[in-house]
Amino acid sequence: MAYIMDTNEEERLKGKTVEVGRAHFETETTRFTILDAPGHKSYVPNMISGASQADIGVLVISARKGEFETGYEKGGQTREHVLLAKTLGVSKLIVVINKMDEPTVKWSKERYDEIESKMAPFLRASGYNVKKDVHFLPISGLLGTNMKTRMDKSICSWWDGPCLFEVLDRIEVPLRDPKGPVRMPIIDKYKDMGTVVMGKIESGTIREGDSLLVMPNKTNVKVIGISLDEHKVRRAGPAENVRVKLSGIEDEDIMAGFVLSSVANPVGAVTEFNAQLQILELLDNAIFTAGYKAVLHIHSVVEECEIVDLIEEIDMKKKKDADPKKKKPKRKPLFVKNGAVVVCRIQVNNLICIENFSDFPQLGRFTLRTEGKTVAVGKVVAVPPAGNPTFSA
Structure with a gap:
């Protein structure tokens, strides 16, 4: 079977x-x-x-x-x-x-x-x-x-x-915004009388004839066809798994992890971002500190990454009991252990398309893996402003 x-x-x-x-x-x-x-x-x-x-x-x-x-x-x-x-x-x-x-x-x-x-x-x-x-x-x-x-x-x-x-x-599945900016992470592509991309629409509605952007390479494309379960349709909305035929781009110029995006409100493309991470279980003798390297998995992106700075360790127990009016100074650690929750800065070699978790959860949650093991899970908490793919020092 x-x-x-x-x-x-x-x-x-x-x-x-x-x-x-x-x-x-x-x-x-x-x-x-x-x-x-x-x-x-x-x-x-x-x-x-x-x-x-x-x-x-x-x-x-x-x-x-x-x-x-x-x-x-x-x-x-x-x-x-x-x-x-x-x-x-x-x-x-x-x-x-x-x-x-x-x-x-x-x-x-x-x-x-x-x-x-x-x-x-x-x-x-x-x-x-x-x-x-x-x-x-x-x-x-x-x-x-x-x-x-x-x-x-x-x-x-x-x-x-x-x-x-x-x-x-x-089961009631989470609602997504059909009127929001288009966000469709691309999981695969192929050639068929044009370039066809596959993925799930996370936000917005894609219609035949739409002008969109393929990010992060900022290529303007036009939607010339949409297929849903092998049937041709005129439009598709959030949560639909679709095949979208595009003109204006060759299939070799697209990689898994690219995002089909609205022109007016495009997805961010960055090489650095801040994240809140929960360390699960590091490999034996490994220390999680600046310089730690792993493989980042975020929506359909798979990229090697490096932790460039540990910004703050969060004590989740104290956070629950804390008085919001009393702000305590941040605890900037040199390293953290298994089970720790830490805000850190992550750097990748190539531009990747991500969003703040609070804005688009599906483009803002990720895992870190090393040597075939999941060592941490996290969410994106800050991305650089548009036009500046990295943070200033």
């Missing part, structure tokens, strides 16, 4: 997802785009690319003995994926406990409850409101049980909750 989503030879030979698969389906009320992100730790950068475009996360957990435990233990992929999903803006999570039909599980309520009771505190610690934003349900992906329709009591006597499609239909 994985052949449906895993279409390249590497995936079919290895039996695991490598690229981010893309498919569409509709319920009676909603049209969904599935972004099938890889779960294997070697392909986390591809998972980040998929998750950065998603509104809802469906976290698939195996109920089979040993498989859940392997993903959940320290350093396991379940833990890293939950953390990345939250950081990348996936605000709603459905935890589907799969393989409940497996002979060693046999729709066991005890096994289901065990997994839910272990996952809930971890999800809470990762920033999710478990009561409001997380849904748990049992399924069998192999048999399709409890996915499209509610399962019969003869299969599972103790479950009287909804099926997966019901949960998907009920």
